[in-house]
Amino acid sequence: MFKKPLLWLTAITLLAGACNRDEQNVDPTEDNERITTVTIEFTNKAAATEIITATIDGLSADGTQPNSASATVSLKPNAAYSMRVLLSDKTKTPVTDISAAIKTEANEHLFVYKPTTGLNLTITPTDRDTNPAPGPYPVGLTNNVTTGAVSSGKLNVVLRHQPNVKNGTATPGTSDLDVSFDVVVK
Numbered sequence: 001m002f003k004k005p006l007l008w009l010t011a012i013t014l015l016a017g018a019c020n021r022d023e024q025n026v027d028p029t030e031d032n033e034r035i036t037t038v039t040i041e042f043t044n045k046a047a048a049t050e051i052i053t054a055t056i057d058g059l060s061a062d063g064t065q066p067n068s069a070s071a072t073v074s075l076k077p078n079a080a081y082s083m084r085v086l087l088s089d090k091t092k093t094p095v096t097d098i099s100a101a102i103k104t105e106a107n108e109h110l111f112v113y114k115p116t117t118g119l120n121l122t123i124t125p126t127d128r129d130t131n132p133a134p135g136p137y138p139v140g141l142t143n144n145v146t147t148g149a150v151s152s153g154k155l156n157v158v159l160r161h162q163p164n165v166k167n168g169t170a171t172p173g174t175s176d177l178d179v180s181f182d183v184v185v186k
Contacts, residue, residue, distance in 0.1 A: 032161050033098050033176040035063045039086040040157065040181060042145060044079060052081075056179050057090075063159070063177040072182040073155070075121075081145040083123065085111065085157070087177070102141060107131050108163040111140025112170040114156040120148030120185055121155065129166070137168040147185045154180045 037057045044050035054071035075081065087098035102109050106129040113123040123145050125138035157180070162173030 032063070032174060033087070033101060033159070034061070034089045034091060034096075035059055035087050035098050035159070035177050036090045037088045038157065038177060038179055040073065040083060040155075041086065042073065042075060042081040042083050044076070044081055046079065054181050056181070059177070059179065063175060063179075065179045069179075070182060072184065074184045074186065075145075075147050077120070077147055077150050077185050079147050081147070082126075083143040083145045085141050087159075099141060102139070102159070103127075106139045106141075108161060108166060109139060109176070110137065110160045110162060110166060110168070110170065110173075111143075112156075112158040112160060113140065113143070114158070115183070116153035116156075118151055119153030119155065119183055120151040121153075121183060122146045122148075123155075131166060135166075135168070137166055150186050152182075152184045152186075155183045156180045 036059050037055060038059065039053055039055040042052040052073055052075065054073045056065050056069050056071050058069055059065055085099065087102065089096040089098055106127070111125065115121045123143050125140040125143050127139045127142045128136040129139055131137055157177065158170065158175055159177035160170055160173045161176045165172035
């Protein structure tokens with residue numbers, strides 16, 4: 001006799017709980033960062049007023065550079081530099097500072113620097129994310145750079161977008177940015 005009303009009461013309670021009128025609509029987020037401009041800035045550690053910058057502008061929607069976009073960096077041999085990367089999206093008004101977004105989302109991003117064979121250049125990231133052990137992992141917005149003997153080549157700069165899969169390697173995720181700078185050590 002009490003089973004049917006109890007079943008109805010349970011069903012009504014479950015349905016009422018499922019119809020929560022206080023739900024919030026969540027705005028969709030962009031999966032990958034939109035980057036139109038990348039600048040790398042080198043500061044000579046022996047002479048802090050010596051700052052070398054190179055900018056590639058007009059990147060494609062997928063963060064790759066058109067054939068016409070290039071920039072050259074000229075560094076001294078056997079020198080130490082600090083380097084930072086500045087990213088922006090000029091398709092928005094005002095221009096969006098993507099570097100700040102990457103810093104905020106450091107646990108999901110990793111810069112990968114690949115000098116071509118023969119380019120005497122070593123890059124070591126100095127910033128870290130806050131991922132738990134086995135992290136933290138490097139981010140690469142700021143770096144230490146050392147040059148060797150006179151050489152030239154390209155420096156490939158890749159920004160990997162790695163939400164929930166970052167492990168300190170370049171493999172997981174997708175690329176937000178993939179550009180190459182000409183580098184001369186002379």
